[in-house]
Amino acid sequence: MPFLEHLSPTQQFLLFSTLKIVAAIFLVLLPMVAYSVLAERKISAFIQDRVGPNRVGPFGIWQPLADGLKSFVKEDFTPDHVRKVYFWLAPALSLIPAFLTVAVIPFGSFLGKQKMVIADLNVGILYTFGIVSLGVYGIVLAGYAANSKYPFLGGIRSSAQMISYEIAMGMSVIPVFMLVGDLNLSQVINYQSGGAWLVFKQPVSFFIFLVAAFAETNRLPFDLPESETELVGGYHTEYSSMKFALFFMAEYANMITSSAMMVTLFFGGWTLPFGGLDQPASTLTGGLLHIGIFLGKIVALMGVFIWVRWMLPRFRYDQLMDLGWRRFIPVALANILATAVVLWLQGAK
Amino acid sequence: MIVKRTELSFWERLYLPAIWGGFKVTARHFVNTVFRRKSVTMQYPEQKWVVPEGYRGAPYLVKDQEDNTKCVSCQLCEFVCPPKAIKITPPGPEGQPADRRNAEKMPKEFEINMLRCIFCGFCQEVCPEEAIFLERDYSLTGLSRGEMIYNKEKLLSLGGTHAGTQKWKHKLEEAKEQEVFPVKD
Numbered sequence A: 001m002p003f004l005e006h007l008s009p010t011q012q013f014l015l016f017s018t019l020k021i022v023a024a025i026f027l028v029l030l031p032m033v034a035y036s037v038l039a040e041r042k043i044s045a046f047i048q049d050r051v052g053p054n055r056v057g058p059f060g061i062w063q064p065l066a067d068g069l070k071s072f073v074k075e076d077f078t079p080d081h082v083r084k085v086y087f088w089l090a091p092a093l094s095l096i097p098a099f100l101t102v103a104v105i106p107f108g109s110f111l112g113k114q115k116m117v118i119a120d121l122n123v124g125i126l127y128t129f130g131i132v133s134l135g136v137y138g139i140v141l142a143g144y145a146a147n148s149k150y151p152f153l154g155g156i157r158s159s160a161q162m163i164s165y166e167i168a169m170g171m172s173v174i175p176v177f178m179l180v181g182d183l184n185l186s187q188v189i190n191y192q193s194g195g196a197w198l199v200f201k202q203p204v205s206f207f208i209f210l211v212a213a214f215a216e217t218n219r220l221p222f223d224l225p226e227s228e229t230e231l232v233g234g235y236h237t238e239y240s241s242m243k244f245a246l247f248f249m250a251e252y253a254n255m256i257t258s259s260a261m262m263v264t265l266f267f268g269g270w271t272l273p274f275g276g277l278d279q280p281a282s283t284l285t286g287g288l289l290h291i292g293i294f295l296g297k298i299v300a301l302m303g304v305f306i307w308v309r310w311m312l313p314r315f316r317y318d319q320l321m322d323l324g325w326r327r328f329i330p331v332a333l334a335n336i337l338a339t340a341v342v343l344w345l346q347g348a349k
Numbered sequence B: 001m002i003v004k005r006t007e008l009s010f011w012e013r014l015y016l017p018a019i020w021g022g023f024k025v026t027a028r029h030f031v032n033t034v035f036r037r038k039s040v041t042m043q044y045p046e047q048k049w050v051v052p053e054g055y056r057g058a059p060y061l062v063k064d065q066e067d068n069t070k071c072v073s074c075q076l077c078e079f080v081c082p083p084k085a086i087k088i089t090p091p092g093p094e095g096q097p098a099d100r101r102n103a104e105k106m107p108k109e110f111e112i113n114m115l116r117c118i119f120c121g122f123c124q125e126v127c128p129e130e131a132i133f134l135e136r137d138y139s140l141t142g143l144s145r146g147e148m149i150y151n152k153e154k155l156l157s158l159g160g161t162h163a164g165t166q167k168w169k170h171k172l173e174e175a176k177e178q179e180v181f182p183v184k185d
Helices: A009-047 A063-073 A084-104 A124-146 A149-180 A185-194 A203-216 A241-266 A284-309 A317-348 B016-035 B076-080 B122-126 B152-159 B167-180
Strands: B059-061 B086-089 B109-113 B132-134
Touching (some): A009 A063, A009 A084, A009 A284, A009 B016, A084 A124, A084 A241, A124 A149, A149 A185, A149 A203, A149 A241, A149 A317, A185 A241, A203 A241, A241 A284, B076 B086, B076 B122, B109 B152, B122 B132
Antiparallel strands (some): B059 B132, B086 B109
């Protein structure tokens, strides 16, 4: 493309970054959010001996579009008793962090000369944890803004839950980085492309990360902030129309980004250990194939997220806290120690 | 009563057997629904529920076997109706005579507001003529409130024919028999 050569490196960087951001958010993440909602409804229906949405198009495949349209045209009701500023701020605050996390995740190897990651930060994982912790503010603010008891309780529960599991989650990935020796997520994938995936080397880490991811995204069996049965709807009780839809989208976007994190950290990212697919692509088809592999792995993990929801009953609040503080944090610490000892013994040889 | 709480074994406290059990149950249902088509869903507007005998659906007026209106405009149903859904306009002294011989009159207009009706069946219970019945319709729809007020013509066409006794026909026959066979003393 000749016109690209007239641009300065900075201009090229800006152009491609914008393209990557737009493509990742609008062509990949948002459609995935919409269709994971449909997948959730379909899978839940099948597990409960039902049919699920099947009216809008064959097998209900246009259902997400109909739902989106419905959200936009519904009345956006603001109750009289809410704190208006926070009430408007909260939905945006819960959705934005979910999108920001995508920035550091390498979703493919190369497409042409462009590296398929929006920002190849050398502190990628720290950035991720920093942003993910922001997600709790949306929920806490929503609970506070609603100015009524059930959303408030939901907000409090969620902040306690997310802070507790943030620690276990952060500690569970430390062994991964002890093995890799780098905080850059592309380096994590490079490490895995040579040898075995980290899920086989660090199964305990993966397990803790997976459970913490369920807690962080407020999914069953840890959906205490919502708790339909005792808290009405939890933090989003007072929300309607598109503001509610934003919370809903944030939940699914969070699931997708944590699936993407797990794929990157434990399942080798865009690599597959055969057919030369573990090396960065040199052709356009190869690059697209890598993106496809990455998305396929995300879809598989999303399936796990969705399936577990219909499999396990919700934890009691004290059990949740007990599990987080008295089980996972010690296990994660022991795992760090064990990894350190093994690495030390290997280094001593 | 004190419920005895048995100590969980280590294996049970691990929670993994419960996860495996949950997976088995959900997977069984999933496979049965997707591959063996055992879903319990009824595709409502296409497939309809078979209404059981004695179901209290919408109240309609019925005709007798000779296609006559059975209602004699006694207005008992109007009086007994708890939500006041029934409104009967009697024919008055100069009104149209009843369809049936021997019956004194029939309603000029008979309206049931299906939005008010609570399907209690009191009208059917109280009717001395077996002229109104709660039938099987349960899905009544309309685009306006006015459309949901069913008039006599509509109620009669929806109600159909009732195969019960023709009370006034038998009264007529009895009367004739009494003339032929006078009461013995």
